[in-house]
Amino acid sequence: SAVISQKPSRDICQRGTSLTIQCQVDSQVTMMFWYRQQPGQSLTLIATANQGSEATYESGFVIDKFPISRPNLTFSTLTVSNMSPEDSSIYLCSAQTGLLDAFFGQGTRLTVV
Amino acid sequence: GQSLEQPSEVTAVEGAIVQINCTYQTSGFYGLSWYQQHDGGAPTFLSYNALDGLEETGRFSSFLSRSDSYGYLLLQELQMKDSASYFCAVRDSNYQLIWGAGTKLIIKP
Numbered sequence: 616s617a618v619i620s621q622k623p624s625r626d627i628c629q630r631g632t633s634l635t636i637q638c639q640v641d642s643q644v645t646m647m648f649w650y651r652q653q654p655g656q657s658l659t660l661i662a663t664a665n666q667g668s669e670a671t672y673e674s675g676f677v678i679d680k681f682p683i684s685r686p687n688l689t690f691s692t693l694t695v696s697n698m699s700p701e702d703s704s705i706y707l708c709s710a711q712t713g714l715l716d717a718f719f720g721q722g723t724r725l726t727v728v
Numbered sequence: 729g730q731s732l733e734q735p736s737e738v739t740a741v742e743g744a745i746v747q748i749n750c751t752y753q754t755s756g757f758y759g760l761s762w763y764q765q766h767d768g769g770a771p772t773f774l775s776y777n778a779l780d781g782l783e784e785t786g787r788f789s790s791f792l793s794r795s796d797s798y799g800y801l802l803l804q805e806l807q808m809k810d811s812a813s814y815f816c817a818v819r820d821s822n823y824q825l826i827w828g829a830g831t832k833l834i835i836k837p
Contacts, residue, residue, distance in 0.1 A: 646823065657815065657829045658771070707770060716761065717817075717825055719770040 621720025635694045638708035643688035646711040664691040698727045730754045732828035739834045748801045756821025760799040763815045
């Protein structure tokens with residue numbers, strides 16, 4: 616298993632600004648992912664954070680809007696850039712330690728006003 | 729396309745047994761996982777099945793039939809704290825988790 620510390624837990628931001636979300640894992644993990652989840656909805660994968668190389672983005676998500684860093688095997692950041700109210704959501708980071716299990720940070724509840 | 733189907737909502741009585749079904753259609757299959765998510769919380773891993781059959785972990789059991797592309801999560805002796813959303817997920821050939829839409833479990837006293 617893995618314990619993931621994600622921060623901030625919530626934030627209210629002005630439109631046009633950027634927010635960086637951090638995730639720290641208590642052990643080295645092979646894969647880390649960033650998701651977005653609207654309340655009451657399923658998880659939508661934003662990108663896979665690759666250690667030492669550019670993240671792999673899913674359809675509908677681009678690097679300019681959601682730049683991701685992963686400098687080592689225990690840490691990753693997601694930046695939500697030039698925010699608009701449509702970016703209001705819960706953002707979750709996840710780490711995979713085995714083939715099937717995944718562990719999540721507590722999420723960042725973002726409100727853009 | 730890839731998809732997982734599960735009921736949107738299930739209601740049960742405290743102390744009873746409830747089954748949440750999941751059918752899937754994915755490119756590649758590395759097993760079926762189940763996650764629990766309470767309101768305002770993050771998903772937490774419950775169980776997974778890589779092979780056909782039943783896996784039991786305390787009050788929770790999970791079943792898989794690969795030939796039917798079907799699985800279920802069985803919750804026994806329901807407690808009020810089990811009220812949550814339950815997601816099934818399949819890891820595909822790209823090692824990404826494909827998620828179902830989630831089943832909201834409502835437990836009545």
